[in-house]
Amino acid sequence: MTRSLASPLRALGSPTSRYIARRLVWMVFLLLVVSLVAFLIFYALPSGDPAAQRAGKGADEAQIERVRHMLYLDRPLYEQYFHYIKQVVLHFDFGFSYSNNADVADQLTSRLPATISLALGAAVIWLVVGVAIGILSALRPRSLFDRIAMGGALLGISAPVYWLALVVLALLSQSYGVIHLIPNTGSYKPLTQDPGAWFTSLLVPWIILSLSFAAIYARLMRANLLETLDQDFVRTAEAKGLSRRRVVMRHAVRAAITPIVTAFGLDLGILLGGAVLTESVFNIPGIGRLSYDAIQDSNLPVIQGTVLFAAFFIIIANILVDIVYAVIDPRVRLA
Amino acid sequence: MTEPLLDVRDLRTAIPTEDGDVHAVNGVSFTVEPGKVLGVVGESGSGKSVTMLTLMGLTRRAGAQVSGEVLFGGRDLVTASDRELQRIRGNEIAMIFQDPLSSLHPFYRVGAQITEGIRAHRDVTKKQARARAIELLGLVGIPKPEQRVDDYPHEFSGGMRQRVMIAMALANDPKLLIADEPTTALDVTVQAQILALLERLQQELGMAVVMITHDLGVVAEIADDIVVMYAGRVVEQAPVEQLFRQPRHPYTWGLLRSIPRLDLPRDVDLVPIEGRPPSLIHLTGRCSFQPRCPYVGGCCGEQDPTLDAVAGNEQHRVRCDMPEERRARVWDALSAGRSPSEAAAAVGITSAEEDAA
Amino acid sequence: MSAADEQSPARDAILEVRDLRKTFGSGGGVLGGNHEQVHAVNGVSFDVLRGETFGLVGESGCGKSTTARMICRLEEPTSGEIRFEGTDVAKMGRKQLLPFRRDVQMVFQDPYSSLNPRHTVGSIIGEPFIVHGVAKDAKERTKRVQDLMDLVGLNPEHYNRLPHEFSGGQRQRIGIARALALEPKLLIADEPVSALDVSIQAQILNLLRRLQRDLGLSLLFIAHDLSVVRYMCDRIAVMFAGEIVEMADSAQLFAAPQHEYTQRLLDAVPIPEPGARKRQREQQAEIDGVGVAAAEG
Numbered sequence: 001m002t003r004s005l006a007s008p009l010r011a012l013g014s015p016t017s018r019y020i021a022r023r024l025v026w027m028v029f030l031l032l033v034v035s036l037v038a039f040l041i042f043y044a045l046p047s048g049d050p051a052a053q054r055a056g057k058g059a060d061e062a063q064i065e066r067v068r069h070m071l072y073l074d075r076p077l078y079e080q081y082f083h084y085i086k087q088v089v090l091h092f093d094f095g096f097s098y099s100n101n102a103d104v105a106d107q108l109t110s111r112l113p114a115t116i117s118l119a120l121g122a123a124v125i126w127l128v129v130g131v132a133i134g135i136l137s138a139l140r141p142r143s144l145f146d147r148i149a150m151g152g153a154l155l156g157i158s159a160p161v162y163w164l165a166l167v168v169l170a171l172l173s174q175s176y177g178v179i180h181l182i183p184n185t186g187s188y189k190p191l192t193q194d195p196g197a198w199f200t201s202l203l204v205p206w207i208i209l210s211l212s213f214a215a216i217y218a219r220l221m222r223a224n225l226l227e228t229l230d231q232d233f234v235r236t237a238e239a240k241g242l243s244r245r246r247v248v249m250r251h252a253v254r255a256a257i258t259p260i261v262t263a264f265g266l267d268l269g270i271l272l273g274g275a276v277l278t279e280s281v282f283n284i285p286g287i288g289r290l291s292y293d294a295i296q297d298s299n300l301p302v303i304q305g306t307v308l309f310a311a312f313f314i315i316i317a318n319i320l321v322d323i324v325y326a327v328i329d330p331r332v333r334l335a
Numbered sequence: 336m337t338e339p340l341l342d343v344r345d346l347r348t349a350i351p352t353e354d355g356d357v358h359a360v361n362g363v364s365f366t367v368e369p370g371k372v373l374g375v376v377g378e379s380g381s382g383k384s385v386t387m388l389t390l391m392g393l394t395r396r397a398g399a400q401v402s403g404e405v406l407f408g409g410r411d412l413v414t415a416s417d418r419e420l421q422r423i424r425g426n427e428i429a430m431i432f433q434d435p436l437s438s439l440h441p442f443y444r445v446g447a448q449i450t451e452g453i454r455a456h457r458d459v460t461k462k463q464a465r466a467r468a469i470e471l472l473g474l475v476g477i478p479k480p481e482q483r484v485d486d487y488p489h490e491f492s493g494g495m496r497q498r499v500m501i502a503m504a505l506a507n508d509p510k511l512l513i514a515d516e517p518t519t520a521l522d523v524t525v526q527a528q529i530l531a532l533l534e535r536l537q538q539e540l541g542m543a544v545v546m547i548t549h550d551l552g553v554v555a556e557i558a559d560d561i562v563v564m565y566a567g568r569v570v571e572q573a574p575v576e577q578l579f580r581q582p583r584h585p586y587t588w589g590l591l592r593s594i595p596r597l598d599l600p601r602d603v604d605l606v607p608i609e610g611r612p613p614s615l616i617h618l619t620g621r622c623s624f625q626p627r628c629p630y631v632g633g634c635c636g637e638q639d640p641t642l643d644a645v646a647g648n649e650q651h652r653v654r655c656d657m658p659e660e661r662r663a664r665v666w667d668a669l670s671a672g673r674s675p676s677e678a679a680a681a682v683g684i685t686s687a688e689e690d691a692a
Numbered sequence: 693m694s695a696a697d698e699q700s701p702a703r704d705a706i707l708e709v710r711d712l713r714k715t716f717g718s719g720g721g722v723l724g725g726n727h728e729q730v731h732a733v734n735g736v737s738f739d740v741l742r743g744e745t746f747g748l749v750g751e752s753g754c755g756k757s758t759t760a761r762m763i764c765r766l767e768e769p770t771s772g773e774i775r776f777e778g779t780d781v782a783k784m785g786r787k788q789l790l791p792f793r794r795d796v797q798m799v800f801q802d803p804y805s806s807l808n809p810r811h812t813v814g815s816i817i818g819e820p821f822i823v824h825g826v827a828k829d830a831k832e833r834t835k836r837v838q839d840l841m842d843l844v845g846l847n848p849e850h851y852n853r854l855p856h857e858f859s860g861g862q863r864q865r866i867g868i869a870r871a872l873a874l875e876p877k878l879l880i881a882d883e884p885v886s887a888l889d890v891s892i893q894a895q896i897l898n899l900l901r902r903l904q905r906d907l908g909l910s911l912l913f914i915a916h917d918l919s920v921v922r923y924m925c926d927r928i929a930v931m932f933a934g935e936i937v938e939m940a941d942s943a944q945l946f947a948a949p950q951h952e953y954t955q956r957l958l959d960a961v962p963i964p965e966p967g968a969r970k971r972q973r974e975q976q977a978e979i980d981g982v983g984v985a986a987a988e989g
Binding site: 378379493522523524525526527530549550551552553555556575576579589590591593594595596597598601604605606607608609611 | 751752859861862889890891892893894895897898916917918919920922923942943946956957958959960961962963964965966967968
Binding site for chain 1: 388391393396417421422423424425426429430432434437438439440441442451452455456487489500503
């Protein structure tokens with residue numbers, strides 16, 4: 001998919017598209033490095049014989065050897081790697097899972113909607129809540145609201161997701177929870193199947209996942225805005241006789257929000273690669289859950305696939321952040 | 336004499352900090368006549384900027400405690416509501432600052448920043464506001480204003496940026512322009528251009544200007560009156576000719592003798608003001624310049640002296656207990672190239688006299 | 693002064709700068725190709741004589757600070773030659789570099805950012821002793837540091853204070869004391885007073901003047917302020933856009949500026965004397981034979 005993006009962009013002559021093209025070339029290189037490192041790590045680590053694993057229980061020596069040959073596992077390491085890369089690039093083929101022989105690419109794409117649902121929903125919550133609290137706190141530093149909000153933010157950052165998630169699950173889970181306040185908690189439903197159930201099944205995971213992010217963003221926003229409010233250009237805006245609201249929103253917040261954009265892009269990119277803890281605890285069949293299971297089983301093709309997917313999202317997020325940054329701040333030149 | 340445009344009476348501003356309240360302004364009084372230029376001279380910490388920010392209401396957000404009166408067009412700006420002040424700022428009173436780069440918003444085109452100020456006070460269409468912005472940019476001497484109106488601040492040079500700031504300040508034909516060290520961050524040739532521009536605009540538009548500076552040379556040319564500030568107080572004020580010909584306060588003398596000047600012979604030694612300005616957190620209630628003053632003698636009182644008119648000249652006021660006749664003799668000695676200690680000795684100020692007192 | 697002294701073509705120069713150039717390349721990312729070159733310093737040549745104060749004056753971006761940084765080897769010249777006491781600085785090996793670093797010291801514009809905020813003033817001023825292995829004995833070091841503090845007008849009892857406890861002017865004195873610790877032959881002062889309040893500026897200028905005289909220092913004084921440079925310097929070079937446009941004795945430069953840019957700089961300096969500028973302009977107009985279009989209305 002990277003190739004199809006790069007070529008039309010090269011045809012465009014603007015600095016921005018040249019910049020994007022350059023970044024995409026760079027991305028391909030990075031993905032190769034990531035895949036190589038992942039490849040080497042998992043081969044170097046001691047685990048069961050993949051061929052035996054794949055051949056299944058009760059397979060004899062000859063069957064295992066045949067599997068080994070089929071999977072290129074009897075070739076030198078570099079050949080295995082090149083074969084893998086060739087398949088990925090040419091056929092979007094990530095190989096087959098060792099444990100259940102399923103197509104890894106299919107697995108990844110079928111798990112993606114759940115991960116995207118979780119990550120995007122949580123992102124909306126933490127962005128809105130975090131930025132709003134941060135702004136209100138910065139406008140009234142040391143007020144009661146500020147103290148409570150920042151105290152709460154400290155708690156939110158400190159509370160571990162797995163602990164919080166388990167406590168909430170024990171209370172609200174559809175199957176074994178104490179109170180069935182929110183239906184479907186702990187059992188994910190796809191959006192296409194039942195939008196209502198999708199929403200309720202994700203509500204608690206969204207809140208849990210967004211909690212620590214919202215806390216971090218609130219603190220970041222507060223600190224940035226406090227600093228920006230002391231800037232000369234804010235004083236100029238006040239001296240022009242603009243309304244307080246306009247001074248704060250159009251002048252101070254606009255400038256203070258740029259670091260938030262950076263953090264947001266990167267955090268979202270990371271989460272799209274799989275929210276391992278949240279997905280596991282709430283039983284959401286996403287990429288994170290997939291990679292968790294794959295690591296448990298030393299399921300190399302799946303591990304490789306999830307690692308590449310995660311790396312892809314993070315790098316794309318990085319590029320998008322840079323572009324958005326240039327849009328926000330005219331001083332940034334994409335060159 | 337006409338009714339003053341701005342009448343500041345015993346203004347005091349204390350700004351809370353972690354170390355305690357900083358008494359940045361401690362009873363400042365002055366007036367600005369319509370269409371005149373007032374130079375406010377002082378070093379960092381003299382309270383000159385805080386005075387101006389306070390009268391614009393721009394220290395309110397920092398939680399400043401303000402007392403005194405600032406009368407402008409029949410209203411007291413100290414007690415005016417935030418809404419009222421907002422209507423005055425950028426409309427009747429405009430302000431420009433020291434560093435034009437950090438004072439312009441980096442993300443918005445200069446045209447947008449100017450029109451925003453126009454539309455905050457005038458009911459005009461975007462198109463009219465833009466036309467006005469272009470007109471203003473032309474007025475302040477920016478070439479090709481119809482193109483540059485769409486540029487961002489970082490695409491201008493330092494001097495051009497200050498011109499943009501001036502254009503923004505003039506947008507609503509203010510009666511009073513406060514310029515806070517408008518040329519300090521600029522190169523000397525650019526400074527000359529900006530000063531010439533301000534002088535021209537002041538005369539063309541007939542507005543009053545308060546020019547804040549640490550550089551006596553900057554205000555000597557364009558000010559009608561000068562106020563010298565030290566440690567949050569006015570120590571001397573006078574019409575410009577008077578202040579440079581017959582300065583009456585030891586601090587003003589110190590300032591005049593401590594700057595190298597191209598119009599004086601090269602071998603005249605500079606006379607620094609020894610020591611450093613006092614803390615504004617713990618006020619002593621005595622003359623704030625006393626610890627640095629080379630002429631401390633029996634004439635100094637226990638209290639901070641009041642700002643009194645010099646005998647026979649209502650417009651020249653000075654905050655010093657030194658007798659008039661002695662002051663004249665000290666200045667004569669200093670003008671003749673004597674050092675402060677020689678001048679002090681010449682008028683009979685000795686440490687012995689201080690001891691006796 | 694004998695006639696021979698004045699006529700000798702090369703009076704004893706401690707520093708010779710010949711055709712110094714510095715080009716900064718800008719633009720061009722990994723794959724981008726458009727390279728822009730900025731000639732920050734474009735063929736600068738001058739001498740600093742032993743015991744004199746030589747001034748480099750110019751506006752921001754004229755290349756004066758880059759020149760100073762190249763002389764101190766803080767920046768690599770693109771081309772040209774810098775000779776200190778006859779030795780090419782660029783060709784100095786480790787062995788020669790150590791005495792060079794001792795003999796050439798720098799005083800910076802911002803006295804605060806150049807002082808380590810966590811070190812006491814005593815250890816800041818005494819640091820060069822340790823670095824260069826002079827005054828190894830702690831007691832002697834303390835003594836010498838306190839002598840230096842006294843020399844620059846700091847109270848030696850404040851030996852154990854931290855930089856933030858001092859005012860801007862005092863911090864600049866600390867910077868000067870540190871620069872003087874190893875008894876340098878050449879002191880390079882880059883805008884040493886432009887960050888200070890006016891009443892404090894004179895303290896530092898007089899201090900530098902006194903030290904230069906008493907210690908027989910050679911001083912390369914860099915500033916944007918013509919009146920300050922005039923007060924301090926024997927000879928002055930005016931820089932504009934990376935080049936020296938005029939170089940002359942101080943008195944001569946101000947009495948009869950030759951280059952148009954020098955004239956412009958001079959005209960721009962504000963004079964603390966009401967009407968001085970106007971009179972000057974009128975005189976100029978008379979000389980030029982142009983009627984004075986004074987505002988009579």
